[in-house]
Amino acid sequence: MTSLNSTKSTSELRVMAELTLLGAIWGGSFLLMRVAAPEFGPLALVELRLAFGALVLLPFVYRARRQLEGRWVTLFLIGIINSAVPFLLFAWATAVAPAAIAAIANSMTALFAALIAGWMFGERLGPRRCIGLLAGMAGVIVMAGIPMAGVPVGWAALAATAAALCYGFSGNLVRRYLGGLPPVALGGATLACSALLVLPLALLYWPEHDISPAAWGSAIMLGVLCTGIAYAFLFRLLDRIGAARTATVTYLVPLFGVAWAWIILGEPLTTGTLIAGILILGGVALGQSRQPAPAALKQPRA
Template identity: 40%
Template sequence: MNDASLIRLLVLSAIWGASFLFMRVGAPAIGPAALIFLRVALAALFLWCVALALRRTRAAGVHWRHYLVLGLFNSALPFLLFAHAAQTVSASLLSILNATAPLWGAVIGAVWLRQPLSPRQLIGLSCGVAGVVVLGGSEAAQLPAGGGLAIAAALLAAFSYGIATTYTKAASAVDPFANAHGSMWAATLLLLPTLFFLPLPATTPTTGVVAAVIALGVLCSGVAYLLYFRLIADIGATPALTVTFLIPVFGVLWGYLFLDEPVGWHTLFGATLVLSGTGLATGFAPASLLASWRLRHVQS
């Protein structure tokens, strides 16, 4: 990994960590469905402009079923569930629960592909579950009514990401940019009907809410996808998984700095269990990636 890729990795982690901050700001003000529709619609328009500039195509006529599946499980459903949870749950906790996605992916992959989990993966899964119990139990005790359901919604969102990851591995190869572009339009179409059942906001959204919506769509979806696919092209899909471990770091930091969210022992301990479990279940160690980066600098 060169310096440019490391910077992209850190920037991407910071952006995706901030997405939970923006949802925490926007969801209570305009509702989760409106927020997420605007998020995916803005992302689709942004990626459409990029596609025009780069002369890229989605091949929608060929891959439309694929985009619908990906748009549902990788965008529309998890975004909506996280936004629902963001009305109650802290941005810090949401970012940590998001890190369970690879755990769910390992379990779904084992069932889907009929490959039994290894002892290492079982230990990782147990650590992840223990981390969720520590986080969820401590947080739910301090949340208002419905807090437990909000945490369950966040876990279901991470589970949806696991489905999308497993599906993508088994599906026919499609260009990563086309995947992002096509799935955003599919998610927009899937979420469009929800707008007909939504009440209008009681008050005009503030400038901060509008900024959060735009940041979610353009920065946390459009720009983030471009960074992510550049990372995959430069360092490969497996090293790019490091972003999973870094998102909670930034998610907790942004929540602490901008929303005054407390960081207690249960947050740190639970996050450690979740991230350790993710590393064991996926067989990926971020330390090895950083070691290779240091080795490159020593050799140069």
Template identity: 45%
Template sequence: MNFIELLLLAAIWGASFLFLRIAAPEFGPFALIALRVGIAALVLAPVLRSAAAGSQCRGKAWPLFVVGISNSAIPFGLFAYSTLYVNAGIDSILNATTPIWAALIAALWFGQAMNRSQVCDLMLGLAGVAVLVWDTAGGGVAGMPLAIGAALLAAVCYGFAVNYSKRRLAGVQPLVVAFGSQLAASVVLLPPALLSWPQQAIAPSIWLCVAALGVICTGFAYILYFRLIERVGAAYAASVTFLIPVFGLVWGAVFLNEKITPAMLAGCAITLLGTGLASGKLSDLLPGKHKKLA
């Protein structure tokens, strides 16, 4: 049961890049992501029915604000921009580099020690990124290199948010973190969203993509993610990172006719292998490992 939920979560988060790819050209990054986090905040708002949750939300307002910026507002916006030029599948692979940046930030910024094996594994992951970027950027499409850089910067932001949350939000209810961060991101993104709001009429199908991004890919996905953490632990839930690119590539190919090249598959495999070895999470994908908790 837990592995099925993990696959469902990966499928949902993989689909988020599909919806971004469809809706971003119509709304633009600011308006689209403001809607995404605003809808997600409404979905998660019932968490405040608990007095303890409300107290934590007020007491940790600043850390929640920082996480809202670094884990939602900025990276969501960067990925929305990136999907204007980059395939959904490629963005989903670049998103999977988050553990690499999290480990590097932990070592360089927060002083966490890394052994030689971890360094080698991270270098392997970065080599996979290089293969993917070389193949993608070589297409000669205007704006492609900047879009790839934006996606990688988004993953760096996620890496920072992981380390910051561990240190500043330890002990806070996970759904409080989810709601508070989405609310903070909504507040920050509202002004630029209003200034860049699309002038043209938006088709109902595009609005459905926006609704799916906010309700399913953010609000419901957070609930599912934190339920997995509660039942089987953070390491197992975080292993979803290595499944998201599979669905990102599949959804892009099926619904947007995106090509999957051998270089993309090679870059994806090398990146995920290096990242998985460095983080020690590859074994967490084995369903039997957590059978007793299912």
């Protein structure tokens, strides 16, 4: 019994460490965008992110190539909403405002996903999720209305929130139209499709000035580590501990995003940012609360 408890405790610590590591990696993506976006511009940076991320996941795509046949039009369309547009919005937001803004707004993804699931699949939102959504939106309004270190961040906050809305839509679209496909291969395929779509514009607006080594290193890490490897890491956790526990990484990403920006870039922790973060994370916590499912959802459908 003692040995069993010890093994269980070790496994639990490992899961917590892996969730923390994933939160740290994704939180770091906003720092990397903040470093690279001003030099590359949003289009070139996003193309590099998509291409490097797709290369990391290419073996999974190749292995599932037969399952993906006949689905490429859908993959291209969902890739626009799942990768190309939100990546561009986040890259633009971090180019013009502190990284903490995008990191905090990204947390709205979970609330938007629940709201859109209610619209697309008839899932009951419940009072807690409704209150959570209102709290999250209040946080966005606070964040958008208060300058950070003297810099107006309203448009950046709205752009990052729109990116989170895209994520909320894409998750539900994948569920409806691409359910049953290997998730990691699906992620790699949508990244590759998005890379092809963004490529002409990225070449058209490719920066003519020299790019610093720091910006190049940030762009490569953003694609390889924060997109490709993190995506594969995510689905490994989903398989081991399930969606509900993996969703707790939602709380860690903005915390690490703000912390990395503060420690490495010296971005200030303002009162407005803290209030917005509390409102949004509190809203996400309410939205993630387990609620009893209606009888119609508990019963299997014919």
